[in-house]
Amino acid sequence: xxxxxxxxxxxxxxxxPKDYVDLIDFGPFGKEVDASQLGQFKEILEEHPxxxxxxxxxxxxVFYASLPNPEDTIVLGxxxxxxxxxxxxxxxxxxxxxxxxxxxxxxxxxxxxxxxPDKQKDVVAIAGDGGLxxxxxxxxMHSWFRREKxxxxxxxxxxxxxxxxxxxxxxxxxxxxxxAPKGKKFDKLPATELAKLAGCVYxxxxxxxxxxxxxxxxxxxxxxxxxxxxxxxxxxxxCNIEYSIPTEEVLKDxxxxxxxxxxxxxxxxDEVRAFFEEIEKKKKEVRA
Amino acid sequence: xxxxARVDEEKCATYNCKQCTLFCPEANTLMFDEKKNSAYVNxxxxxxxxxxxxxxxDLLKRDCITMEMVTTE
Ligand SMILES: Cc1ncc(C[n+]2csc(CCOP(=O)(O)OP(=O)(O)O)c2C)c(N)n1
Ligand code: SF4
Ligand code: SF4
Ligand code: SF4
Ligand SMILES: [Mg+2]
Numbered sequence: 001x002x003x004x005x006x007x008x009x010x011x012x013x014x015x016x017p018k019d020y021v022d023l024i025d026f027g028p029f030g031k032e033v034d035a036s037q038l039g040q041f042k043e044i045l046e047e048h049p050x051x052x053x054x055x056x057x058x059x060x061x062v063f064y065a066s067l068p069n070p071e072d073t074i075v076l077g078x079x080x081x082x083x084x085x086x087x088x089x090x091x092x093x094x095x096x097x098x099x100x101x102x103x104x105x106x107x108x109x110x111x112x113x114x115x116x117p118d119k120q121k122d123v124v125a126i127a128g129d130g131g132l133x134x135x136x137x138x139x140x141m142h143s144w145f146r147r148e149k150x151x152x153x154x155x156x157x158x159x160x161x162x163x164x165x166x167x168x169x170x171x172x173x174x175x176x177x178x179x180a181p182k183g184k185k186f187d188k189l190p191a192t193e194l195a196k197l198a199g200c201v202y203x204x205x206x207x208x209x210x211x212x213x214x215x216x217x218x219x220x221x222x223x224x225x226x227x228x229x230x231x232x233x234x235x236x237x238x239c240n241i242e243y244s245i246p247t248e249e250v251l252k253d254x255x256x257x258x259x260x261x262x263x264x265x266x267x268x269x270d271e272v273r274a275f276f277e278e279i280e281k282k283k284k285e286v287r288a
Numbered sequence: 289x290x291x292x293a294r295v296d297e298e299k300c301a302t303y304n305c306k307q308c309t310l311f312c313p314e315a316n317t318l319m320f321d322e323k324k325n326s327a328y329v330n331x332x333x334x335x336x337x338x339x340x341x342x343x344x345x346d347l348l349k350r351d352c353i354t355m356e357m358v359t360t361e
Contacts, residue, residue, distance in 0.1 A: 035310075036310065038309055038310055039309025039310070039312075039318060039319045039320040040319070040320050043316050045315035046315065046316075047315070048315075052313075052335035052336055053337030053338075053339055057314070058313035061313060061314070064315075211310045211311075247337035247339065248337065248338035248339055248342045249342065250313075250337070250339060251342055252342065252346075
């Protein structure tokens, strides 16, 4: 990763805010860092207003530490909790109307290919369950049907968290929420199955309990989208506020859900599998 | 008044461990000092969720982190 986009002109460094200077001196730029070194370098994510102990905030933290090439990445978000942190990082962030991430990302990916034909730009849309599977549903599905080459990540807290607890298509059947007091009558939408049917070339379901695995799938989803087509990660990122989970038990809850109904699943097409095998083989040759 | 996490650095340094730093939801908050071989908390950024206590005490049985009440002057 290059340092150029954060490197100030000579003489200006002394006038910059401390967090910016820390990013130049101790940030990940120009080094090989990965998410398993969190806590030992200055992260590109900054302070943000998401709640204490929020597992979605944790996901955003690991996401920014896992980008294969942050200086050429553009992140798209929408109304919902995640954007409160997604927008606070040293990576360009686009915020549209609620639910339109995948329409904007489709146009953006095509425009970047025209404008920078020799450069790889990574586009990642991250939105909530309401943003992607309810209100933005048609745009999500059509970006997949059209085989648009970018990554979609659903941070699924199984509720409209940002607006105080309405049920979403991804809320589990029977669950009672503040603004759905009678209990949900329908099943949780089969998001990863829809993604496979609609043509995603790499699809993952994951509860963030293992940082190495989470970081690896984020990287894989972005790399596969560069060459082959749409990719999708469905992550369980609990809302401790709307589901009344004591903050110190948020990781315990994720581990329990992983055992119960959020077990790790990774699907990829044969050509994507061959592509990753080739990369792993080259890495081994370098190490040998 | 609010809660922040504090690491017993001497005790933490007796282990070869960085686990809690990998589970804090906040960026640039629960850091690791390689010279001291210990985790430490950047207190103004800590939101007091105590997830790190769960990792250190409940999962690892190392009991190096406590939640402490601080006041702003
Ligand atoms: C067009 C439009 N409709 C409604 C809203 C209000 N609104 C803001 S966030 C949100 C729901 C968020 O739920 P989700 O997408 O699951 O994200 P979460 O906050 O749970 O992470 C809604 C309905 C809006 N901002 N714009
Ligand atoms: S409302 Fe829920 S999802 Fe939103 S920041 Fe708070 S804990 Fe996280
Ligand atoms: S989990 Fe406990 S022992 Fe391990 S680094 Fe953190 S404070 Fe130290
Ligand atoms: S209490 Fe929460 S925010 Fe503070 S250091 Fe521990 S895990 Fe991080
Ligand atoms: Mg939601």
